[in-house]
Amino acid sequence: xxxxxxxxxxxxxxxxxxxxxxxxxxxxxxxxxxxxxxxxxxxxxxxxxxxxxxxxxxxxxxxxxxxxxxxxxxx
Amino acid sequence: xxxxxxxxxxxxxxxxxxxxxxxxxxxxxxxxxxxxxxxxxxxxxxxxxxxxxxxxxxxxxxxxxxxxxxxxxxx
Numbered sequence: 001x002x003x004x005x006x007x008x009x010x011x012x013x014x015x016x017x018x019x020x021x022x023x024x025x026x027x028x029x030x031x032x033x034x035x036x037x038x039x040x041x042x043x044x045x046x047x048x049x050x051x052x053x054x055x056x057x058x059x060x061x062x063x064x065x066x067x068x069x070x071x072x073x074x075x
Numbered sequence: 076x077x078x079x080x081x082x083x084x085x086x087x088x089x090x091x092x093x094x095x096x097x098x099x100x101x102x103x104x105x106x107x108x109x110x111x112x113x114x115x116x117x118x119x120x121x122x123x124x125x126x127x128x129x130x131x132x133x134x135x136x137x138x139x140x141x142x143x144x145x146x147x148x149x150x
Contacts, residue, residue: 027103031142035129050125052146054110067106071127 003033007073008041016075017048023055023068034071048074078108082148083116091150092123098130098143109146123149 007018022030038045049072054065082093097105113120124147129140 025100025103027106028100028142031102031127031144035127035140035142039129047127050127052106052110052122052125054114065110067103067110069106 003029004036004041007033007037011037011042011045011075018045018073020071020073021068024066027067027069030069030071034073037073042073042075045073045075048072078104079111079116082108082112086112086117086120086150093120093148095146095148096143099141102142102144105144105146109148112148117148117150120148120150123147 003020007020010018020030020034034047038047049070051070053068053070055068056063057066078095082095085093095105095109109122113122124145126145128143128145130143131138132141
């Protein structure tokens with residue numbers, strides 16, 4: 001809920017566009033945040049675009065690939 | 076990897092479009108499947124669209140909201 005509040009606060013502050021980014025297992029939470037914001041709190045916010053990609057991160061001397069998501073919400 | 080194989084098999088069988096759907100925590104896995112398929116196995120597959128939504132499901136006499144994702148891969 002902390003991220004939902006952060007997004008709602010930014011929209012209330014006059015922001016017209018908010019990018020929600022996440023990677024790995026947090027991706028499903030990013031989708032939850034976007035959905036809760038637009039369905040419950042900021043009903044005139046629309047999903048403008050959703051992009052997914054892969055990022056290479058270093059973890060304990062090896063490189064692993066992690067999926068990322070970027071959701072753009074617009075008022 | 077089972078889902079990656081399923082998608083790759085369908086593309087090899089001549090399918091031009093594949094929908095990957097998931098809900099809840101499986102959403103991040105759906106993104107992984109799409110990314111692994113297009114980056115490692117079927118490099119001419121492109122992400123045509125990504126849609127997210129909310130579904131109401133019944134669980135032990137109460138209704139809960141679950142986020143969903145649908146990724147359309149096209150060759």
